[in-house]
Amino acid sequence: MKRTSRALLFLAVIAVLSVAFIYGLGFLRRTVLQPKWKITKVPEEEVIGFVLYTVDDQVLNLTAQLYQLEPEADRTVRLEIKMDGEWEQIATTEVWEPEFIAPFQVKDWDDSQDHEYRVRHGEKAAYTGLIRANPLDKEEIVVAAFTGNGNSDRGPRPDIIKNIQRIDPDLLFFSGDQVYDHQDHLVSWLLWGRQFGEITRDRPTVVIPDDHDVGNANLWGNGGEPGFGGYQDPAYVRQVENAQTSHLPDPYDPTPIQRGIGTYYTSLTWGRIGFAILEDRKFKSQIDILDREMLESKGVVFSRPDHIEQLPDPDFLDVPEGTLLGERQLAFLEEWTADWSGQDMKAVLSQAPFAAVAHLHGPSRVRLAADLDSNGWPQSARDRALGKIRKGFAIMINGDQHLATVIQQGVEDFGDAGYSFSMPSVVNHYRRWWSPEGTTNTDEEGALAYTGQYLDNFGNKITMYAYANPNPTRTTYNRWLSQGAGFGVTRFNKRKRTITMECWPRGCDITDPTCEQYPGWPITITQEENYGRKATAYLPTIQVLDADDPVIQVVNDSTGETIYTLRIHGRSYRPKVFQKGTYTIKVHSRENQVVVTGVESLPEEVRERIQIQLKEKEE
């Protein structure tokens, strides 16, 4: 008895010690192992934290992020560029508070050459960098993209910085969830700047905030209307959007949404690649648009308001009048897809893919029948958005899901819309997996299982090409692989009109041959695959006699709708159409345009030719 009592006592002591050890280790991880990160005040000479900028249409938008200024400190910030070896002041601006940002806009910017810049505050603080020349003649434009900078690791990102410097991209894109601290944006935004400032100081950068940035776990903005999952604090949202997006080109339509929340959706042309920068949460319908009681009576089982465990029919969730991008952004896309000024190829930058690409969610790998946070919902609104985007043959680049994927979207049929490349998270604290039920479509060694055509959880048609599932095995001694963490690179080859997507893991040197991309990558597609819809008829071949790479626009005469617009490569192109009828073909180069009306569609085997002279018209 005594022996047993002593053994049990010892066991209890071990249990207590283990509990104390676990809590102690947890405390150590939170304190000693995490660097001091809440830094808002620094010495006067270091007060400029980092800089973000873009250049579009000869307009420089540059925002300097400052640490908190003392009340008595000067609020003026100066921008200088080096000319003939001397610093010359070209602009001044006042600091915005509480963001502590200094946004500059310089018009008539000479983007034909590099400019060294210096941002100055007071007498001591100076921050230098490089405004790059517009890479118009560069054959390949490289975009490096990131998402989900989780706060479970608040340390520096040296592996990413070094690899990005090796790649030397022309543009950086941060698709959202730059910060996860929902209540104090300034402090975590300054940390983000310390983590990524070394790569943003020397190249244009697009940043768009996602749900966590604006203080929401998930976000259904619904035009600013209050409600479940809507914006919580408009003042906080304005602060975040000012800090993260004031360096973007001016908004396409700056009219505020409800509660005075601004907009930033816009376009950017850089290196002859056109980028539409979208806000795919701001106008999205809130989930109370669904009649939950009615759905439950049909057998839909909710595990929480936005998570559905059982869904007898995905169509139950579709709300035809629901919105995803909203009418304003759809109008913007209609115009943007038709405008190829200074552009050879196009890309849409947004927060999340327009499909539900994850089946298993979170540490317990819960299989959801549907996640309403995904942009696969509302289905009809998703289809309307993709219907617009494909008219510009634009690839979509996004993130949010903590799961890197390449899919081709389908609207009416599989593969009839564009490709979508979702980034892996930089730090993935909440893992998701692509894991459809059923058997794999392939047994080819080296391929990925479970690729090919699938209906996502909302019944949307998607074709999966690659996914980077987390790999939490005990024998894979790489925490980044176990998270499926990394970053994406998209290469636009303007001569070949191809787009190559690369998905790199973190923690290795990408120039080392042993550092491999996630299985399934790289993937190369042609520009035209972004409108993969099958032709039902063709128009005569357009042959432009006197201009290279003109823009061709096809308009349906019976509906007046622009079917698509494309800058072709070369001088000859045979437009495809999707129903028989008559069409108007508009062909234009930089200044001149020829319009051919009443063009009858032809079967594929019947070949005719229309010759067009653009310069002759001018003469």
Add this chain to the structure above:
Amino acid sequence: MRKRTFTWLAVLLIFLLLFLVIKAVIGQGVSYKQAPLILTSVSLIVLFGLYLLTSRYDIWIVGPKQVLYMGVGAGLYMLIRYLFTAILQISFGKISIHPAVCIPVLFGFSFGPGVGFFTGAVGSLLADFAIGWDVFPIWSIATGMTGMIPGFMSLLKEENIPQRYLSTLVILLIILSAGMVFLHPVVPEPWTGEIKDYTFWAYALLMGGAIMIANGYLMEQRDLNFVSINLWGALGIIVSTLLTSLGDIWLNNFSLETALIGEYAPYTAIDLLNLVLFAPLIMAAYHAARNRLGVRVQS
């Protein structure tokens, strides 16, 4: 007998308590999904059943010394795994070096199944937590079983069952495992979905088996314990990895082929190779320490 039962239940309860504490500390709720709950419960019931079947043997005696060994074993496992997993991260090709697998085997073999289970299960929980991963009850229970099974070693002696039966069983299991991979080598990787050729792991399994047999011949004259440790440890690894892999069919939707070829075969091969390579070294170190400190071993 009641005291032993009470003590063994206390061991299992402490494991569960620590699991819940770690989940709370890392800020994750416990999954109450059917599959993990049922699998964890069934595993614990099986463990208790194993105890009931063998409770009459002295291997289940848990006194203050055994409790001390449990604490030392779990701590040692955590430290060695943390060292090799989070810091050193050494691997030779596809074979990662993690000698921690030997710790529950040696503690179970030397101090009984209760100590072996606690060393593996709690050590695995603590190591996963320290490294910064999520904790997985089935994996921890399986690591506990890797330590528990060698604790049954003395049963063979007491029941006068020749060790060659065990040798034959283990060698057959290894050959079967390798044969299974040779027959169907190309399957999707469990987590990433990449379709891979797993033939390498069949050779690795055979290599592990061959080193185990060679160890037996080489060490037989010197210390029979070496041979037994290899055999019992290999059996523990095979059984526990099979448990987790088959469990993943239900838990993680793996196909049978992915569970057996993509998960069971590589993990078993890696653990087996680490066991047969490092157990003699650790045993030698242990003997040296024991001689110096005068510690007595149950076996």
